[in-house]
Amino acid sequence: MKVIDSTSTDVYFNLAMEEYLFKNFMDTDYLILWKNHDSIVLGKHQNIFEEINLLAVEKSEIQVARRNTGGGTVFHDEQNLNYSFITSQDEGFSNYDQFLTPMISALNKMGIPAAKRRNSDIAIGEQKISGSAQTIKKGRVLHHGTLLYDSDLSLLKKLLKPTEGKITSKSVKSVRSDVTNIKKHLGDLSLSLDDFKEQLLKNLFPDGFERISLNDADIAAIGVLVAEKYSQWEWNYGLSPKFHFEKKSQVSDKDRQSKKVAVKLEISKGIITGCQVMVDGLANAEIQEALTGGRYGYQEILKKLSSTGLVGNIELDALTACFL
Amino acid sequence: MKKNIQMPKLSEQMESGVLASWNKEVGEMVEKGEVLFEIETEKVVSEVESMESGVLEAVFFEAGDEIKTEEIIAVINCD
Incomplete structure (x- = not known):
């Protein structure tokens, strides 16, 4: 397993990096760890106008981004740790357990009473701490998940407040969940997100892993993807189903x-x-x-x-x- | 020659899937290997590549429709 720990907190850069690695790094298995500055991240086939409060979002400084994987809308801040596994996949249809089982086991080893909920979530009791989604292409799978560490969840409600108007579409809908932060459930409340991340890596890969970083050519190519796709209105807003x-x-x-x-x-x-x-x-x-x-x-x-x-x-x- | 495009069966258990998007429009040229449409089921997006080269002549479903596997969803004119 090769691990890339992104130093950027720009949502467009990180999503472009995920796509770039998914499509170009075919040699082995990868895990990317990343976090974003305050932003709203939509599932690939969602109708943005059905998910966000346009007035509140446009008046705020919050960035809105469409990701490459399916599912619903989530709020990210720098206390939410994202992880993306990129591995090979023989079947055209993925299952979540191959990624969720080791993640839950690592969290359990750290004393967090996490368990699988529904098909693709991790929860403590009835409260969700992690959601995940995937994309499959040409024998590779991208599994993307969130880990709510110590997020400020109050902002989300304001920005996702739905319109009073009636919207009719066949888009992929978000499922609202009751959520909680992992930090609250740790014995050591002084543990920072960076410490949590290091502990998680040790518990995920007890036999070790290889830490790699992107070179200048990779970063330049990701920059092009940001400029041409991820920061563009056509991708973030224009891709919405009618x-x-x-x-x-x-x-x-x-x-x-x-x-x-x-x-x-x-x-x-x-x-x-x-x-x-x-x-x-x-x-x-x-x-x-x-x-x-x-x-x-x-x-x-x-x-x-x-x-x-x-x-x-x-x-x-x-x-x-x-x-x- | 005209080729029918079916809703693929991506796993043994799959009985139907949601057509999430058409990546080509009717009348547009499609090259073999290009992504023709995407399916989304249980938050998994599957990009489906065209097995044929030709013009996308007709589509019978729109994004958001749930479709049984093996049902014909489009026609590509390979002439």
Whole structure:
């Protein structure tokens, strides 16, 4: 087993590194350990608009990234340790136990009463400490897992609060779980994440392992993947499966009269392809025209609405909220 | 010649799978070995490569559909 301990905490770099190693390092088995600065990480085939609170995320400094493996949305910070096994796989269909069993056994040896839950989680009692997902390609498998060590989980709730609008799609949904941090369950509460990581490695590989680092050419190639894919709107937002959005709102105009705004949107690859806006039962062609063909997002919609006639009468923020 | 593309059976137990994405659009050229579509089941993404070279002529399912193994999901025109 060769082990790479990433020194970067950039979510786009680490996800690009995972893909680069998965597709190019075919000679043996690898384990990558990495952690990210505050970020939201989506499963490969999820609809980002169904998972995150667009307004809260765009107003925050939190990065949003789509990963290469399946499953749901998770929040990462620097107290969450990610691990990725890259190994060979004869069957086209993987099982989780080949990776989860040694991980659980290593945690148990460290005194953590961890056990498998559902198909791909690790939990202490009923509370999840680790989720995992995989990608399979050409006889290789990438198994990616999280280990909640001492994460601040309160931020997540705010950023993942779903829209009040109704979204219809066939995307992969997230399953919300009750979670806990590993550190709380350790005898030694002073153990840092780095110490935990070293202990974990010793317990995972009692016979030893080889520590390697990336060379300059690897880092340059990963940089290209970051620039062309992982940091791009087209990958993070545009890959979302098509969906239908519907929301009925009541807003006050400047004379404090209530107006009914009914919005129906068709969104494909993150672009508004169909737009129906009714204000007090009448179609508003100006808004429909302004939004059709544009990206679906808080800032984008706000900007487009700001030049429409209705804004003189209804506050821009309140009008924008009708579309999110 | 037209070749039917089936939902693959990735394991003995697999009876159906969710088509997660088409990586090619109808009318587009596909080379043998290129990823044609992806399946996601139990948080596992499987990239499925095309066994044929040709034009993707028709697809019968869309992303998000659960499909029985061996069901025909697309046609590639190899002429």
